[in-house]
Amino acid sequence: MTLIQFLVVGLTLLLFSKTFSDFKKKKIAPRAFIFWEGLWLAMAIIAILPQVTTPLAKISGLERGIDIVVYFSIVFIFFILFKIIASLGEINYKITQIVRHLALKDSEKNEPR
């Protein structure tokens, strides 16, 4: 096992157990649990046996199967980032609505006129 394989497997093990404990504490839903554990498992398998990606290379026409995994990972990260940014915007908007509602309510009470 090379150093990089060792590091990736170690990291996925950590993430795997963290996801598991989150699921046990009911912090994540069963569907999300299966998705993330599947992802960590796939990462570990690809790290140990990079040749499993060879069929992907044949289909895509790329030289190495691992390249397509990297490409898709980047697309996936951008997708997640976009989702996070959009939901942050949504949360910010809702906080403003709450603060506005309270400001209007307070003034009804105090009658600043």
Next chain:
Amino acid sequence: MNLTVIIPAYNEEKHIGEVVQGVKKYTENIIVIDDGSEDKTSEIAQKNGAKVYRHFINRGLGGALGTGISVALSEQADIIVTLDADGQHDPAEIPRIIKPIIDGKADVVIGSRFLVRQSMPLFRRLGNPFLNFITFFLFGIWSTDSQSGMRAFSRKAAQSLEFYTDKMEVSSEILKEIKTHNFRLKEVPIKCIYTDYSLSKGQGLVVGLKTLIKLLILKLTK
């Protein structure tokens, strides 16, 4: 005609009193949105005769303007003017900025600092056109001063405005809304009183870049 002036303010105890006094010559309907200030902005504004609404935490310019507009509409404003609390806008410009709306020639008026020759710090002279260009590029509407805080809205226009952004980027979002609803936009030249104080309150390089990023996100998500 009910003219209502909205002044969003965050930690503006030094200038809010004189700004409210200046506006009083033109209307009694003055709404100050204290956007979570930690100083005496609310007390001073109220003492000088403004109606004060207070955000208990700071939400930024967009959040404060949205609150101001909903208050003004509920109080039957016919024309709504917004201006900055830092003293950079001269209330004497109010009659000129609302005239195109009274004359039925515009739905929204922007007070532009770039239509008259006046001294302006170099950074502003370069930074503002950059954000004008970005606004045009993203939303397809041109303004000579997209970041101006002095504006006037007809009641009809104000009723249709919807902001999603909370901070400085709301200025460009307003232009986006003008374009979406096909409102008639007029620009009126205004003079601007630049002081070290008002400069420290505006958009510097970092805030300008943050505005740029938020506008890109707005374009992608809304």
